[in-house]
Amino acid sequence: MGSLSVVEAVTVDVLVGWLSAFRDAVHEHGAYLTELDSAIGDADHGANLIRGMDAVMAAVASPPEATGDLLKKVGMTLVTSVGGASGPLYGTFFLRMATASGDATSLDGPALLAGLEAGLEGIVARGKAEAGDKTMYDALAPALAAFSSSLDGGASLADAARAAAGAAAAGRDATEPMLALKGRASYLGERSIGHIDPGAASSALLLDSLAGALS
């Protein structure tokens, strides 16, 4: 692939680029994520994801050939290194995406979407979250819907990922007036209103990183 060509096949290298961009993003926005979490949680979301993504990048320094093997390594590393609820949630996301991706050495648009959707289903199964509960679901679900409809409309992978990132950011912002119904924030009841959900914020970074890696 020439350096100027558009990404149309998501290889292991592209996935590693995504993860690397996400690692950089959680470093850059770690203080912001922790600040959001200090308002409605236990003030560790930024630090947890920084630790987790640093561990992930160390674990994939010599990446396996199959996308599924890579994503499984990512999921297991997050599970063992993150600690907070985002460990099992992001861990489940990547583990389910790994199962969906299997032995494939590269993923086309529909295969990438299928993997992301399997990951989101995993988060739903794990966290029992629904739309409007003020969780990462509220960023991820509209993002994947946008990704899907963009691909259906004939958009390139890069454009579909950009649409997904935009929808994730809008979904993140929409969590601000919501009442938290899941996780530690739900203990706060109405005091959770008026704060952006930290998990939705980090999920928006994950999608923004994907758009960057596919552009």
Added chain:
Amino acid sequence: MIGIVVVSHSPALAEAAVALADEMVHGSGPVVAVAAGAAGGFGTDATEVRRALEKASSPDGVLVLMDLGSAVLSAELALELGPIDVPVRLSAAPLVEGLVAAVVRAAGGADLDTVSREAEAALVPKVTSLAEHATPPAALVPAGESDASVRLTLVNPQGLHARPAAQIATAVGGLSADVAVEAGGRRADASSSLELMTLGAGQGVEITVSAVGADAAQAVAAVREMVEAGFGELEAS
């Protein structure tokens, strides 16, 4: 004898709970394996839970007791990380009371179902003995002294289930008013979605919404609008 796994955010909390339970059986109890802490701090790690499940594994089954939220997520994920060839039950029991009850019952040779039931019922003695100290209900709008009130009929199919209750709590939570919802002779603080759900008010039930405070009229109007719109759950006609 069944095995027991304790999943906690804190190794110190888990070890102490296990020691407390062991005092009841003096070392003759079940294997209790601990998965606690993550990455050197508070947290839980599904792979540690997995190791604990293997350590406590018994053909009679394993009961898993957990502390806060993500301990549950990690325990559920641990079950997903690969097949486990013995029955495993994740218990909704409170950690300390449940563990003591479970260890005692398991030591007596009870099966997984029995130990699990015993653990889940472990709060009953405390609740019963403290009944006279039960927390009084939140201060509510005194009946008949509200600044604004309205009687409404729930038209949406499920009534005040979780999501409508949350919608009401969200709407009144930001207002300068104390708002009560009354149904079937019971009153709930409208800013608490949990209290609203305990009213058990289904479709067709009449509720009274009353409020006191500067925003009382606005609060009552907001609830009225949501109730009459069926909380967005009505089929478009």
